[in-house]
Amino acid sequence: MIQVHAGKIPAAITTVCTGLLMVMLVFFNISSEAFNPVTLVAVLIPPALTVPGLLKGASRSYQWLCFIALFYMTHGILLAFTPGRLVPGLIETSLCLTMFFSAIIFIRARRRHDQGAH
DSSP, rough: HHHHHHHHHHHHHHHHHHHHHHHHHHHHHTTTTTOOOOHHHHHHHHHHHHHHHHHHHHHHHHHHHHHHHHHHHHHHHHTSSSTOOOOHHHHHHHHHHHHHHHHHHHHHHHHHHHHOOO
């Protein structure tokens, strides 16, 4: 029973980081000089697809989110090296790293809980 409680905090952190990442993507895409709504929708679809599973606590959604977070982390690193985009790049990278590691912690806690239940 302790592992279930150990997984609630990482699950909440992952969900909050996912929401913050999506808000950050909307804000920085809208404030960009080259704003394109199609690009904005394309950027928001991958994390948005995992949100229902995150809210239900489905470990498969957390696994997919880890995979997706690596792509956004790579984008954040490239963005940080773009002149004038250091802050958005660092914010995106730090959100993705926090999201990734908290999701991994949740997945491990969930796996331990599921193994103990059998």
